[in-house]
Amino acid sequence: NAVNAGLDAVRRGNALDMVVEAVSVMEFDGSYDAGKGSVLNLFGEVEQDAGIMFGKDLSVGAVAAVRHVINTIRLARLVMEKTDHVLIVGDGAEELAKQFNLWVPSTELINENKINRYNSLIRSLRTRYERNTELARRFSLMGTVGAVALDRDGNLAAATSTGGTILKWPGRVGDSPLPGAGYWAENGVCAVSATGIGEFIIRAMASLRVANLVRDGVSIGDAVRQVVDYVTKLFGPGNIGLIAIDKVGNVASAFNTEVMGRAWSREDMGRVVIAHFAADQFP
Numbered sequence: 001n002a003v004n005a006g007l008d009a010v011r012r013g014n015a016l017d018m019v020v021e022a023v024s025v026m027e028f029d030g031s032y033d034a035g036k037g038s039v040l041n042l043f044g045e046v047e048q049d050a051g052i053m054f055g056k057d058l059s060v061g062a063v064a065a066v067r068h069v070i071n072t073i074r075l076a077r078l079v080m081e082k083t084d085h086v087l088i089v090g091d092g093a094e095e096l097a098k099q100f101n102l103w104v105p106s107t108e109l110i111n112e113n114k115i116n117r118y119n120s121l122i123r124s125l126r127t128r129y130e131r132n133t134e135l136a137r138r139f140s141l142m143g144t145v146g147a148v149a150l151d152r153d154g155n156l157a158a159a160t161s162t163g164g165t166i167l168k169w170p171g172r173v174g175d176s177p178l179p180g181a182g183y184w185a186e187n188g189v190c191a192v193s194a195t196g197i198g199e200f201i202i203r204a205m206a207s208l209r210v211a212n213l214v215r216d217g218v219s220i221g222d223a224v225r226q227v228v229d230y231v232t233k234l235f236g237p238g239n240i241g242l243i244a245i246d247k248v249g250n251v252a253s254a255f256n257t258e259v260m261g262r263a264w265s266r267e268d269m270g271r272v273v274i275a276h277f278a279a280d281q282f283p
Helices: 002-012 015-029 072-082 090-099 112-125 132-139 198-204 206-215 220-235
Strands: 048-054 059-066 087-089 145-150 156-162 183-186 190-196 240-246 251-255 262-264 273-275
Touching: 002 015, 015 048, 015 072, 015 145, 015 156, 048 072, 048 183, 059 072, 059 090, 072 090, 072 156, 087 090, 145 240, 156 183, 156 190, 183 206, 190 198, 190 206, 190 220, 198 206, 198 220, 198 240, 206 220, 206 240, 220 240, 220 251
Parallel strands: 059 087
Antiparallel strands: 048 059, 048 156, 145 156, 145 190, 183 190, 190 240, 240 251, 262 273
């Protein structure tokens, strides 16, 4: 559904419209750690991050620590197009959401299932302190959502949206709103979106690292694999996944987790290719 929404959007617009529509579908779905599905932080609240980038002019829009928005990626696009800023957080982002009718009450984001899961995790941890990255590895069953796209005019775009790691400290910001970490798009090079444990992705500047390799002549497939290998060597397995597309439409993915759901298509394909495991054919 997300891929088809993106393809429908490009018929009316450009690569930026494609990634926004694709990510919006996943934010509304509730099955992912983004939008309606966002996990709860240590205080039982939703705090979302999102970022978007247009490769034509390196435009960026991002938000962080947003509590009352479902379509966080649309709010990030508003930062790009309606303000002079790149990243707006917390109350400022909430006010922007209100001005453009994206604000929703917390009851639309926090349901009984989330509360029960939160209470169960808190009880199991009791007073024992655990590093949040270990919690993310053990309990994050859903994932950050992202999209990359190339349009007929050669424009590249990338978007990433997340509810962050479960039981994160309030105010924690991950890689998803940070250009170069959670996403990157640059015409003539590539577009990249990342998922995983944000602290490691930030430290590796994973998305920009892919772009730099491609700029130096490395193929898009080899570039994403090299960056995942680099992150794994530094920080161990189970912490990163990448999707990417280059300037001529070659698609690639790589990850060091057991699974990573991904899908792709073109206007002339007439079908969507879906994959989950490393052995699955993709693209």
